[in-house]
Amino acid sequence: MNPKIKRIKIFWGMMIVFCVLSLSFFSDSRAIGIPLKAKRVFDGLTGGLITKTNLELFIDPPLQTAVNFDALQLANQFIIDNPGLFSIKSYHQLKGETYENPLGTRVNYQVFQNGTPILGFTIQLTVGVDHQVSIVSNEYHPIERVEMDERYFLSVNEILEEHNQRFKLSVADEDEGRESHIIIVGPSYAKAEMGTVVSVIEVGSKQKAPIEAVFSSKSGQLLARRVAKSEFH
């Protein structure tokens, strides 16, 4: 073996041995989640042993829910400052809400066109204690403006007629008379349109649970349907 390579191998071998040794040396390091002001302790490598030694650090610290900065403002600014990441169209509106999470304050945005929500278009950002903003998920897509003139919309009865009465409206108490609108976008963004959301039962079906269905408000086309999560059947 080339002596130079041999020396490098020995060097790295020693480094690994010391890393492992250091773990046993400092095995009285403390539990995860120690406060920032605690004295510096070392912990290293994966799978290291964690034990708790300093009880006084754990005396019922109040849960830090209130943050001393405005996460929503920071997240808003992040979206504005990064048009390359978020090419938000002028006819889309974002509504943000903040939620605490141990990984950082989450800011969840829902996307609307003229007040109508766009299904599945959510953006989730996280704001760390260092005010650093990062993206958790971004389902936004710069789709074209959707036709929203209600004069061209079919009524729920007209939609059901289009389907030869294959579906009937659910008569469950909480569904009765419930009808709402949502903008629905195909998974490959080829199409976005206004959808009418109703709870229906499929005539003749063994499945008695109502289906949450979305029909095109304009053509009556079935765009999506969702069944509740059923546990045992």
Place this chain on the structure above:
Amino acid sequence: MRFTVFDMIVRLVGVLSFLTLMSCGRLVTECGGTPLNISHLTQIQRAAFTSNTKASLVIPNPLDATGNIGIQSMDSSLINALSDLFLPNLSAGSRLENNFLKVRINSINDSPEILATPNSNGQYAFPITDIHYGETMAYHSMNAIQTYVEALGFQTNKARPLFVMVNATGSTNNPEEVNAFYSHNYFDTTAPRTLKIYGDTAFSPRQDRDIYWHEFGHYLLESLTSDRGVDFAGDSGSIFSEGAAIHECIADYGAESLSGRGYLGRWIARNFSEFTAGSPLRSAEDKNDDFNNFSKVATFDSTKKNLNRYRIGEWCTRVLWDIRRQIVQENSNEGRFYADRMIFAAASLLKRDTSVTSLKSALLQADEQLNCGIHSHSVKNAFESRGFSSDIPALALPLKLKASIVWLRDERGQLTREFSVSFILTNPNSDRARNVRLILESTDARISPVVYQQSYGDLGSGKTVSVGGNSSLPIDYSVVGSVAPNQNYQGAPFNLRIKSENAPDAIIPGVL
């Protein structure tokens, strides 16, 4: 003072280790998360609240509370198993509800007179067989787990109320049918979230805390992931997906970890003939069954038994339980809380239509951010030792698909405006393909994918999935697209895409 040679060596090693750590170790102080309020969490976990209103309940259910596997809800001896509990966070007034959580019997619109009210001592105390007992159990259980996740530092979305119906109407009219539905109501943003419990049997699910805690997990996961659809495909009607399995996994894990029992559903399992009395519905602890090894729950075969979300789901809870066990070993009093925080934090990172691979990455990321990554070895090991290797061979060839269009008929035999595809899908490679999916992609505004994705698990070398026609799998296992009722769709193009985690995509164009 004299130094022995041994002293010298010890000191030298100490100094060198210190210096080495500066380069290879990390400071916990650099990334230690917010401390947890352990006494508060312990209080919640032991249901040791105080409040003005009390309840009398058998916790978590008659079977686990007494250890008597033959016990039934009408047994008079159960009176000895009742414990006094508090019902915190109730709104003023004498109903089991607050601004978010609202307990009902049959439906959202139940008239107030039929609902449970406290007795003259301000106590919700009812016989176990009474419907009001179920309402009390629902409030106690849902409030306890909600309080717990908040104490761990997770704020959930309460913009819409969550209604719990303990004897819901609307599924079937058969009181013997036991079930539970959770609806997040993504489409109708004006609708509340609902949890509907069915089954008026001797082992009614409404008497079991496990059911409420599991169902809460579905709400929690949607809430943590900001409604982006961890199982978007499953919610849109696909029969199986890894996203659905992970939904069940997180829901089970939360219930199992908070109870500390490592299994759930011994009470409701009494309703199903395939379970012997006393067996749990599912278990995160090892059992002598299929759920210890990934290949047994994920490999496609023509019996279609693995196209069932609870199989990978139960396997996944055993992986999470291994990770939890490791953290509890490190810190016996508090480890459970740190484990739950890390696992729920990982869940909050999951993307749309998630997978087992993504869950593993999310766990590593959450551990890195919360705990300096000190459990990364445990996380990797938990997956590897249960047969889920990240080190799978990349396949050279895309999977092969032969498909034909099938127009669907409704339950009355009439043609609908929805089409599906019958197909034969083959893995021509010499190794298995991981997480195989068929996706319908619209390339024409006339076509809308309705059930846009179906999953078939891991497909072995040379193996075939065949759906529709005379195949072993009915057409329900395929994707579904729709066209408008009065539109000419002739010539409308679409794509079928076959995806797998280790094979190149195959794209097969189609025309209506």
